[in-house]
Each structure stands twice: as structure tokens, then as C-alpha cells.
């Protein structure tokens with residue numbers, strides 16, 4: 001699993017630079033796991049896909065990479081509908097919106113306002129763009145239940161939304177949550193450490209011990225996992241605050257590193273050094 005996450009995270013970043021090894025996609029298998037009566041998660045390569053399935057059709061959360069669109073379609077077909085009625089994007093990154101151009105031909109894409117802005121700035125095809133956008137919250141009434149899209153400002157990016165299914169008590173957190181890993185915060189796209197921490201506190205207040213959490217990356221999780229992640233975020237952030245207050249240089253902070261208790265949280269692209277640099281950069 002560790003290797004897989006490493007590869008995914010590396011590719012998340014490298015695809016933006018067009019150097020991701022294309023030959024890895026044919027080897028990717030889409031694994032479907034049932035989360036509740038009519039909600040599923042699809043694991044493949046890239047951000048985890050959430051699926052609400054029912055008599056009206058499918059509502060899908062995120063769509064990984066373009067070369068995986070057919071495999072995703074096949075996995076959805078096994079649930080009964082190859083073409084989703086709605087595709088919700090948790091944010092604009094390519095490992096969550098890569099198949100938008102494909103699915104957007106026949107599905108309605110929804111996302112926060114800034115997802116459309118950032119995809120437009122990235123020269124996305126017309127069919128890849130969200131056609132319904134929102135500023136703070138939206139609700140989709142579909143398959144006899146409500147799906148809530150809630151904007152989480154200035155966290156992972158400036159356009160993240162979490163997706164909550166209140167009746168099923170399931171929540172998809174997009175890249176606000178990397179289970180048991182340091183997060184990637186896109187500081188250039190309006191993400192902040194402070195915002196991410198505030199948003200996680202907000203999310204924890206909305207859920208309970210029975211909530212099933214779909215993280216952006218990693219296996220299924222619970223409130224306990226999210227609380228542990230919050231402790232890591234707060235503790236490492238406060239640690240860097242204290243070191244900067246003592247006048248330590250960036251170089252010295254990087255050389256000293258974090259307490260060994262956080263060693264297992266660094267992996268692949270988001271190793272400890274990168275997380276420390278993100279923390280330091282965000283304090284400037």
C-alpha cells in the first residue's frame with residue numbers, strides 16, 4: 001500500500017509536468033468497495049472515487065486520470081449504470097478531474113466556482129468544465145436522498161468541496177484528508193495550513209463516531225483517524241511556529257526534522273522535508 005500511495009502521489013505531481021509514465025495506466029485495476037447500502041468507493045490511480053448508486057442513476061465524486069475513463073465506466077457498469085448522471089469534483093487537480101473531458105460529454109459536472117476558474121486557466125477542454133458551480137454550499141436531490149457539497153475555503157486549494165451524504169452518514173473529504181499521511185497543500189492555488197486545520201476542525205464537528213470517511217487518498221477511515229490527523233497537523237504546525245519564534249533558520253529546521261513519532265507520515269512526494277517546507281512557507 002505504501003508503494004502504491006507513493007506512486008500515486010508522485011504521479012499526481014508529475015502529471016502536472018507531463019512526465020508521468022503513461023505505461024502505468026494499462027496496469028491499473030479499479031477496485032470497488034461497498035461503503036453503505038448504495039454508496040461505493042472506487043480505488044484505482046489518483047483520488048478515490050465516491051459513487052452514489054440508485055434508481056435514478058449514478059452520482060460520481062471525482063474521476064481520476066483520462067486514460068482510466070473506460071475502466072471507471074466499466075466499474076460503474078457493474079453497479080448498473082455506465083454513465084453517471086452527475087460528476088462532482090472535490091477540487092481541480094488532475095488526479096481528481098482527469099476524466100472530466102470524457103464524462104463531461106454525457107454527465108453534468110458540478111464543483112466549486114474556483115474549480116471551473118482553475119480548469120479554464122489550465123486550458124481544459126470544454127466538456128471538462130463544471131457546468132454547475134457554487135460558492136458555499138449546494139445540494140443534489142437524487143436517488144431519494146440528499147447529497148451536500150460544502151466548500152472548505154483555503155485548505156488544500158481555494159476551491160475544495162467535501163461531499164456529505166447525511167442519511168447514509170458517509171462523507172468524501174477529497175484531498176483535505178490523506179489518511180495517515182502528511183497532506184499536500186497547494187499553496188500556489190490558495191491552499192493554507194491554517195485553513196486546512198480550521199476545515200478539519202469544522203468537518204470533525206459535522207460527523208460522529210459512525211461516519212464512514214472516504215479520504216482523497218488512502219483506505220476508508222473514521223472520525224478517530226481524522227482526529228489523529230488533526231493532532232498531527234496541529235502538533236507539527238505549532239512545533240514549527242516555536243522554532244521560527246526562536247529564530248531558527250529554515251535550513252536548521254529541516255536538518256533537525258520532526259519528532260520521530262511522525263516518521264511514518266512522510267511518504268513519496270509528501271515526505272517529511274516537503275511537509276516542513278510547506279509549514280515554513282505558510283508562516284511567511
Ligand SMILES: [Zn+2]
Pocket residue numbers: 091093156175
Ligand atoms: Zn489534490
